[in-house]
Amino acid sequence: MSRNDLKSSLHALIDGIDDTAVLQAYLILLSREAKSQEDFWGNLDSNTKAAIDEGIADFDSGKHSDFFDHMKSAYGIER
Template identity: 75%
Template structure:
């Protein structure tokens, strides 16, 4: 069965449901599925996106540093 056939079958089944509670349950279930497919990148703020992009650029150019070394250098925190 193709994706379009499945969607048509689901639509036909939903059209036949009269119980509001059942319809609400399916709405919640389907809404969660759609939300779980969202790309997290679209949900983060621009400041965080910029920081990630800078980190990836640093890494691509060979500028990477061990976390513990960074904490020691930047914040004076020793292991």
């Protein structure tokens, strides 16, 4: 089922609900879901953004290592 088909089905189901409490519950649920999909980038401080950008640049340039190798060398933690 395509995304448009899913949306149409949801619209049809919602149109058929007459109970205000149920509609309010779905409004709350869908509002939370929509908000959780907002881009968090704008909420990050400049230091965090810079660190993320640095990590992406390192990865793009081929500078990356295995997580478990890092944990072992940096903290002595093995699998």
